[in-house]
Amino acid sequence: MSLPVLLLSLGAACCTGFGFVLQQDAARRAPPSDFLSPRLLLDLMRVPSWLAGIALMICGMVLGALALGQGEVSVVEPLLATNLLFALGLSRYFTGQRLGRQGWSGLVLLAGGVTAFLLAGRPRGGEAVTEPLRHWLVIGVVVALALALTAFARHPRTPWAPTLLGLAGGLLYGLQDALTRVCGLRLSEGGWVALFTGWQPYALVVMGVTSLILVQSAFEAGPLRESLPALTAAQPLAGIVCGIGFLGDQVHTDTAALAGLAAGLAAIVVGIVLLGLHPAMPEGKERHGATPADRLMLDGRHDGPHDSG
16 A cells, blocks of 8 residues: 555545534534425535535545545445544544543454454455346446335334434445445546546536435434434445455455454444444434424324314
């Protein structure tokens, strides 16, 4: 792994983590009726802190794209997962909470898991898979999982809407990272004509808007600690699956390497959960146990005719 890839990946993680905190602070004040609706983005565009968060996220996406242009998805994705460290840092600045045992444990597990994964697997590039069936199989599985999670999150009685939507958004973010790598390869090999005659850049636009609605709805539905760990864990897992599945990334698969890969990924996930549940993470709106769908139904009942007697 080269130093530029490392610096670009960590820069992307920093911008993304800061951006998530600012976005959630604005999204938690959005009307319940905006849940999983494009109207949510239109309303949030009027909030300066949300626009600042989106600007930081765009900077993160640009830096991430540059990192993906120089390194393999299986290398860049674990480094992008460190965005939670930067999100916790900004949240800790706002709340004044100390890291404590939980924070330091999560930090060590996340950083150690990323290191273990990269050292054990030693990801390297290879020839991209040209078989269309394999492409669409991997992409179809990721998209289908995201759709299923979104469908469950829309259920009026589900108490896990922020987590489910965070998972769905993270899966799409990981797939976006893989398609960004494909777009970069097409541009470098065939120029702008090759890029825009493929379907990938148009799929990126559609997935970008869709994942943005999912993530902002997750931020609107509950505290950051309920959505960000799921999002942060799902993105690298999806990206790594896509990188190995159809981008030709290769990792060592001997017994010791597989054990190290599994331990590294497990440490990353546990570290993400510990950091995401840290008290420094900002709370969401007061929900009293109600999901966004519940609040929407309650609002509908309150807007209806009232008894005069």
